[in-house]
Amino acid sequence: MLEMLRKRLLDALDGCRVRPCPDAELDEQPRLDACADENEFASRVVEVGMQIALRRRLEERRGEIEAALKRMDTGCYGDCEECGEEIGLARLMANPTAQLCVHCQADNERGRLRRCA
Ligand SMILES: [Zn+2]
Structure with a gap:
């Protein structure tokens, strides 16, 4: 399953x-x-x-993809950078470069909104 995600990331990198x-x-x-x-x-x-x-935009995207591939190599791919929990396969399938789990992502976005208010 990880290989499939890696292939998707590499394809996306090619696209960039x-x-x-x-x-x-x-x-x-x-x-x-x-x-x-x-x-x-x-x-x-x-x-x-x-x-x-x-x-x-392409450079940003490429940076995210390369970071995700690096995490795959070091074996921490799929772990949330905030809380260390698994991000979850469904979320990774939808967004292979995700670095946060759903909860931390939501917290993150709420925090950002609060800062802007
Ligand atoms: Zn998290």
Whole structure:
């Protein structure tokens, strides 16, 4: 069962490596050349902003997946980082990168909401 989850994580990791658009040069910092046409400039600003947001999201996701794979190697995968209890298979199947059990996750979210209030 763990092997199946590992495979899902590896698949997801592969997915993170796929470039959303073959033409997008994600390795290079998107360039914003001064542009004579204001409208074109504005749409390029939006485009570059979206590329950056997308790349950041992919990097975050990749970090979560790599952390989960590392936990599998060290044998603590599936244990809640807060309370040490098992996270539970159903939850891991739904979200293989989960680090907290349902209860701690709920506490965590409540705490965050309280801080924001
Ligand atoms: Zn917990």
